[in-house]
Amino acid sequence: MKQFGPLHGITIVDLTRVLAGPFCTMVLADLGATVIKVEIPEHGDDSRHFGPFLGETSAYFMSLNRGKQSIALDLKQPKDRENFEALLSNADVLIENFRPGTMKRLGYDWISLHNMYPELIMASISGFGQTGPMSNEPAYDLVIQAMGGLMSITGQPEGPPTRVGTSIGDIASAMFASNGILAALYHRSQTCEGSYVDISMLDCQVALLENAIARTHTQGNPPQPLGARHPSITPFDAFQTKDGPIVIACGNDKLFQKLCDVLRREELKLDVRFVTNAARTEHQEDLKVELESTLQTNHKEHWLEQLKLEGIPSGPIQNVKEVMEHPQVKARNMIVTCQDPVEGAVPMAGNPIKIEGFPDPGKRAPAPRLDQDREKLIGES
Amino acid sequence: MKQFGPLHGITIVDLTRVLAGPFCTMVLADLGATVIKVEIPEHGDDSRHFGPFLGETSAYFMSLNRGKQSIALDLKQPKDRENFEALLSNADVLIENFRPGTMKRLGYDWISLHNMYPELIMASISGFGQTGPMSNEPAYDLVIQAMGGLMSITGQPEGPPTRVGTSIGDIASAMFASNGILAALYHRSQTCEGSYVDISMLDCQVALLENAIARTHTQGNPPQPLGARHPSITPFDAFQTKDGPIVIACGNDKLFQKLCDVLRREELKLDVRFVTNAARTEHQEDLKVELESTLQTNHKEHWLEQLKLEGIPSGPIQNVKEVMEHPQVKARNMIVTCQDPVEGAVPMAGNPIKIEGFPDPGKRAPAPRLDQDREKLIGES
Numbered sequence: 001m002k003q004f005g006p007l008h009g010i011t012i013v014d015l016t017r018v019l020a021g022p023f024c025t026m027v028l029a030d031l032g033a034t035v036i037k038v039e040i041p042e043h044g045d046d047s048r049h050f051g052p053f054l055g056e057t058s059a060y061f062m063s064l065n066r067g068k069q070s071i072a073l074d075l076k077q078p079k080d081r082e083n084f085e086a087l088l089s090n091a092d093v094l095i096e097n098f099r100p101g102t103m104k105r106l107g108y109d110w111i112s113l114h115n116m117y118p119e120l121i122m123a124s125i126s127g128f129g130q131t132g133p134m135s136n137e138p139a140y141d142l143v144i145q146a147m148g149g150l151m152s153i154t155g156q157p158e159g160p161p162t163r164v165g166t167s168i169g170d171i172a173s174a175m176f177a178s179n180g181i182l183a184a185l186y187h188r189s190q191t192c193e194g195s196y197v198d199i200s201m202l203d204c205q206v207a208l209l210e211n212a213i214a215r216t217h218t219q220g221n222p223p224q225p226l227g228a229r230h231p232s233i234t235p236f237d238a239f240q241t242k243d244g245p246i247v248i249a250c251g252n253d254k255l256f257q258k259l260c261d262v263l264r265r266e267e268l269k270l271d272v273r274f275v276t277n278a279a280r281t282e283h284q285e286d287l288k289v290e291l292e293s294t295l296q297t298n299h300k301e302h303w304l305e306q307l308k309l310e311g312i313p314s315g316p317i318q319n320v321k322e323v324m325e326h327p328q329v330k331a332r333n334m335i336v337t338c339q340d341p342v343e344g345a346v347p348m349a350g351n352p353i354k355i356e357g358f359p360d361p362g363k364r365a366p367a368p369r370l371d372q373d374r375e376k377l378i379g380e381s
Numbered sequence: 382m383k384q385f386g387p388l389h390g391i392t393i394v395d396l397t398r399v400l401a402g403p404f405c406t407m408v409l410a411d412l413g414a415t416v417i418k419v420e421i422p423e424h425g426d427d428s429r430h431f432g433p434f435l436g437e438t439s440a441y442f443m444s445l446n447r448g449k450q451s452i453a454l455d456l457k458q459p460k461d462r463e464n465f466e467a468l469l470s471n472a473d474v475l476i477e478n479f480r481p482g483t484m485k486r487l488g489y490d491w492i493s494l495h496n497m498y499p500e501l502i503m504a505s506i507s508g509f510g511q512t513g514p515m516s517n518e519p520a521y522d523l524v525i526q527a528m529g530g531l532m533s534i535t536g537q538p539e540g541p542p543t544r545v546g547t548s549i550g551d552i553a554s555a556m557f558a559s560n561g562i563l564a565a566l567y568h569r570s571q572t573c574e575g576s577y578v579d580i581s582m583l584d585c586q587v588a589l590l591e592n593a594i595a596r597t598h599t600q601g602n603p604p605q606p607l608g609a610r611h612p613s614i615t616p617f618d619a620f621q622t623k624d625g626p627i628v629i630a631c632g633n634d635k636l637f638q639k640l641c642d643v644l645r646r647e648e649l650k651l652d653v654r655f656v657t658n659a660a661r662t663e664h665q666e667d668l669k670v671e672l673e674s675t676l677q678t679n680h681k682e683h684w685l686e687q688l689k690l691e692g693i694p695s696g697p698i699q700n701v702k703e704v705m706e707h708p709q710v711k712a713r714n715m716i717v718t719c720q721d722p723v724e725g726a727v728p729m730a731g732n733p734i735k736i737e738g739f740p741d742p743g744k745r746a747p748a749p750r751l752d753q754d755r756e757k758l759i760g761e762s
Contacts, residue, residue: 153546
């Protein structure tokens with residue numbers, strides 16, 4: 001086992017706040033980079049004040065900033081600008097998620113920084129990107145999920161508008177940003193040249209739409225929300241049993257036939273409405289009634305066990321508590337804990353990027369107190 | 382403008398099928414890597430047979446495989462194994478998304494490959510990962526969204542189970558995989574050593590849960606679906622106007638006060654139920670009734686214009702067709718086209734990783750016909 005992650009030796013100066021930026025630098029920190037959070041004096045990252053709280057400390061903040069360092073700097077004050085520039089002169093990456101224009105007003109736009117530090121990589125995350133007619137407008141995750149089309153295909157048919165229950169508008173932009181930063185790091189390793197990565201949350205939502213764009217193009221009409229089911233594979237849906245819903249996903253005819261065997265509904269295999277995937281999709285409402293009439297005669301546990309024996313992809317709809325306690329999730333070290341000096345052990349998601357031979361500790365360093373690393377970073381306290 | 386992307390010179394041998402793997406290698410191809418799809422003779426990637434279709438060609442397949450090369454090889458035949466190994470000897474990355482164990486049966490597990498090609502990076506994407514009690518079980522996106530907790534927090538309160546309307550189980554694993562591959566490439570640039578990246582779709586869903594884990598820990602009970610609203614920020618929801626819903630997101634008191642001004646409902650600012658974010662969240666149902674009673678007196682367009690003037694984050698809930706035609710999406714080159722030799726121009730999502738000075742063409746090379754690059758790749762036709 002190596003001592004450090006694959007990004008060991010990389011230093012990131014991190015001006016980001018709240019979710020998209022901090023999630024991006026958490027991914028990079030988990031891979032071994034050193035992340036220095038530069039925060040506003042006194043107030044710090046806004047999310048230090050967001051619930052849920054453990055005692056006085058934001059669990060929201062804790063779970064996105066584990067293992068990072070913190071220094072409080074006012075980038076409008078000459079002394080702090082000197083300190084900031086000293087940090088940049090030793091950094092590999094600068095990342096920010098201010099409204100476009102803010103970095104320029106501070107004198108730290110890409111052109112100026114690239115002249116001062118030609119090997120520095122810079123990344124910006126914003127609602128709409130650094131260019132285009134809406135570049136300067138404000139955005140939150142909800143606005144981006146709505147404008148990006150994801151809400152239009154999530155929810156029940158004819159039902160009220162539904163947001164994805166996690167901030168995928170922020171998180172997707174975080175993941176594309178870390179991909180861009182890593183590609184720029186690779187490029188720099190070949191050329192010694194820094195690059196500027198410009199990530200728009202709206203762009204990232206478009207990139208998530210996958211076959212919804214193809215469907216819109218081929219069918220002329222935009223797709224609608226479908227509850228839990230798949231637009232073109234059937235059965236691929238949530239189904240009621242005696243004690244609650246489970247999901248079943250049959251990607252081909254053979255799996256559907258096995259499903260009929262498990263349910264002892266062999267006659268459905270011969271039913272003209274259900275013989276091919278295309279026919280099943282056309283008659284999916286009828287098929288659901290047939291399948292549920294049998295599934296409702298027994299419990300979730302029973303069916304999941306039977307389906308598993310036949311290798312039919314299926315599973316329970318787990319709540320977050322069940323997920324946190326699931327044997328596979330535990331075996332993969334996907335719930336790690338931080339030992340916060342005041343609040344004790346706090347559980348949070350682990351690192352899903354498992355790279356053989358690199359460390360993946362179950363206990364992580366806690367999120368920093370505001371300005372806790374001042375002395376180490378700039379030699380003053 | 383440079384001629385090539387930041388990953389120019391990197392060659393990826395791609396054994397993946399359907400969505401998670403091909404999405405990952407599309408991200409890397411968009412960044413300049415050469416991607417060689419190794420497909421099963423005659424059948425090819427399963428998704429060549431998935432709808433929606435344009436003529437005889439799968440638009441699903443097209444939109445995930447643009448600009449890649451294709452060769453058909455049967456990895457059980459000695460001659461094709463030689464060809465495959467010749468490709469690997471010139472490759473930087475091998476990626477696969479078979480069921481765990483398949484690569485070992487083919488004699489191409491990580492230990493064997495690392496001995497043969499010490500600089501090669503290998504990545505695997507599977508439903509549950511290469512380790513743990515469920516490692517060998519089958520999974521589709523729906524099963525992963527259900528077991529990973531995302532379905533438990535997506536949907537209407539007390540409503541039926543709801544899947545995110547895009548295959549986020551696959552796509553999230555694709556993005557974490559590309560992050561892992563890029564980190565391994567950076568590490569190799571420093572050490573000349575290849576690494577093995579092991580991505581589990583279930584792990585990736587856990588990583589998306591963000592503050593839902595913290596909420597479960599602090600509150601003891603798992604969070605429930607909330608429709609379109611945010612668990613702890615209010616108002617941050619979809620609201621009905623005279624002609625349909627819009628979203629409004631007020632992240633602080635000042636924005637809420639401005640919202641009351643725009644609606645000419647100044648009295649709400651003084652209402653004890655609504656004076657702080659915590660109070661508004663406690664009384665969010667009452668507040669929604671109050672806000673909608675005014676919003677329903679006028680049209681979407683009217684309110685969005687007024688809200689924009691005051692800088693209140695808000696927006697329309699756009700369908701996919703509206704997204705594809707949106708001026709900001711167009712200005713950011715987020716709908717690109719491939720000129721398919723048979724089906725003509727096909728629109729698809731562009732690359733959301735914008736890196737200054739690198740190419741971001743609006744017209745992309747089409748997805749390959751099965752085996753089209755045989756002669757170029759192995760010198761035979």
